[in-house]
Amino acid sequence: MLWPLSGLGIETFPTWAVVLILAVEIGIRLAVLGIIPENRRPQTAMAWLIAIFFIPAVALPLFLLIGSAKLSARRQRRQARINEEVLRATRGMDLSDQLRDLDEQLGATAALNRNLGAFPVQDGNRVELISGYEDYFDQMAAEIDGAEQYVHMLFYIIAEDPVAAKVLAALERAAARGVTVRLLYDHVGSMRTNGYRKLVRRLRAAEKEWPDCFQWRRALPIRPFRLRFSRPDLRNHRKIVVVDGRTAFTGSANLIESHYKRRSAQRMGRHWVELNAKITGPAVTGLDIVFATDWYAETDENPALTRHGHPMMVDIEADEATRGGSLAQVVPSGPGFPDENNLRLFNDLIYQATERLVICTPYLVPDDSLLYALTNASYRDVDVVVLVTEKADQFLVQHAQQSYYQALLEAGVRIFRYPAPDVLHSKFMVVDQDTAVLGSSNMDMRSFTLNLEVTLMVVDDEKIAEFDAVLAEYFRISSEVSADAWASRSWGTRYLDNVSRLTAALQ
Template sequence: MLTTSYTIISWLLVFSYWFLIVGITFRILIKRRSVPFAMTWLLIIYILPLVGIIAYLSLGELHLGKCRSERVRSMWPSMAIWLKNLHSIQHLCSTKNSDIAQPLFQLCENRQGISGITGNQLQLLTNSNVTLRTVVRDVQQACHNIEMVFYIWQPGGQADEVAEALIAAAQRGVRCRLLLDSAGSVEFFRTEWPGRMRRAGIDVVEALPVSLLRIFLRRMDLRQHRKVVLIDNYIAYTGSMNLVDPRFFKPHTKAGQWVDLMARMEGPIATTMGIIYSADWEMETGKRILPPTPDANLTLLKPHNDHTILVIASGPCFPDNMIHQAILTAVFSARKKIIITTPYLIPTDDLLHAICIAAHRGVDVSIIIPRYNDSFLVRWASRAFFSELLEAGVKIYQFEGGLLHSKSILIDGQLSLVGTVNLDMRSLWLNFEITIVIDHHEFGSKLARIHNHYIAQSCLVDARCWLQRAYWQRIIERLFYFFSPLL
């Protein structure tokens, strides 16, 4: 009798095991995913069944969790009305763009309902110390409201000066809201700063909390990766820089200090970015804080405020693959030159082919990446793409002046993209990201000078030498390339 019971239990376990394997397999195949992505997960599940199944259930699908998903669905009607009111102010919305920019602007207006906004002043900031001092100055002069969202807030140095300025602003009556990613800002939440800020009246929210108890309820590696500062619905910042002082952030890494690029904007674009912040805030807190629609008086700006800026947002509550499609559109629009800066180069197959096709068309394509970065896995995985890029004629520069963290694309000296998006699977398909697009030749010239400054501190990868690298290096590259759809 005992033997029979043991046999029945054994067969039930075997049946349950194979039923689970088959169920997960069908779940992966039914989802409309890229072939490499699906094959990677299937191999992991078949080679390491139990570990693979747990990993897929926690990391394999893009789900926010029931509460956040319901908030996302409920917020869109109000946002649609806000965007409709914005578009009713005709002289705020761009009606004419360059031939290079037109396809991208049309794509974004049709898919996300946000068009290019005119009447803005724009400044590029390349020095982290200057950026932090400028943020402190703007915070000190704020009168009504300050909203911030960052992936990383690392206490120390000038970051503490920003915190003190924010506390002082709240104490004099400015409404302050701070949204920080739970994983990226884990050290911040272990310090006294959150308590001090809350006592001063600042709303401090930990976005997408990390917890083992929620591992099957929400995808844990889905992160809030935006970097945004909004002040008085008129001043806005975004770009690659976290709220950190580079002198105090990861000081012992081989890569050196992080080198970032931020854009400071004045004008109605700030309220457009505010609608994205409102979506993030409501998703986390359930509270609605829609910004005011730009007033007609706001457009009575000085003549030099002539930049048209388009904001693109991505993430689970925004149109699928929006920034990925925008980058593809920009690359296909290029006729003469493309310059890309990214700290992490693990492009999708579509993006890799688009870049190579552009080079084959005769477009001068350059990619600037750091020689060393803070991710061992990403560093080796990115090298697996070098051969195909170099064979197509793409120039790859390895920056040696620190960890080049800026994320930018310049098309034909006219169309500029600056923001938080890395050219990797995580930024393009998963995280909450933001990018601004500028259709302006003068601004493109400024960005080109920054790129040339990066190139002057870089080493060009020689295609012939690359082909002669050791076989053990190629093996490691291919091994980590296998995991590239998951990085």
């Protein structure tokens, strides 16, 4: 005989032990009913409750390990202080009101971003899109070779391979010249790559060779034996490079070769396809402040204070020589921001769309708010197009993503899939003819809740033409998903999609 609540055989248990176990299990179930729903999406809370009720021995320890999406209280306090300082230092530099005169809704979006993430929207930015994989890192290395003061670099994944070596070698040359190099990478994201130990040896050697100039740290490190505990799936997913405060790089690419050093990808000829940007103008300082925040969190050193003798950088305003160009605004998000800044930005722009909306993302796992925004836009006769990869590199995410296709197709959303074996990893959205967002954030609940992300909003009709040129190349080789064909997919695929959808909510 098996006890249905715990799965334990109870024939040999004394009565008092059975009563005690039953009381504990019932007590746990009653407790989690009132604890788990607090400050969680209903679907997330329900997924955790179902898991704990059916498999408590597995789900309860898992919830205790990864059930909270909050960074430490110390990091949250620091983030709040930095936001206040950015708001103070950039008072009078924000163009939200001027943007309202041109487009009331976009001005309101810029004000939303300002209130949530602290950074102003400003003109004077030059944004160059870079779609070539190795070209992006070649330009980055060339810019680093011209560095005179400092280089700040943050990636989710950094590897030791021929492509990354170009940039790492440029960092070493910069340190040898006396340039200050600060390098951050996400601990879990990078340690999973082949050859990670070789990378660490190289960084340690550089730090030993140039101790006053070359510094590196792991972001959100997992070090249980050093009493540094944190939720293992809260990750720093940002991609930021800043050189001398004059030039920045950001986008979707990690610092790794296009196969991601995976033997399976090499065998099947799989490459990651990216879209990134090189930026000059005041948005560079915004990205630099985001980096400084992350560096400060890991080291207790504020690089802005080192350079300016001031708690935060204040040279964010464009000079007269760089007026014009693109309006741009930096939008940081993640567990340090309680209001899901990136999701609010995406939803706000989607509800503003009147003509067209194009989303390019490798992972589309929307929460209810984003799903409603997308379908509502289509019902408003907005031309809504979603471009995803045909076969993602993550099994569960691929099937979770597919579970939403039916609802999108029924609402009239057009779905295109970039052909396998490549992974379309570009992350951007184009709204009507004048606005785009580009950055590290996927359109999934992980990026909204668990990952530290950074997004750049660009308002510039001429720049939108460049995004359209990139999209045209993607669409040229992509295929559209037919609503009838998708509705007739196999029962097994539907089952996998639906089960994976449940796991996506366990956050």
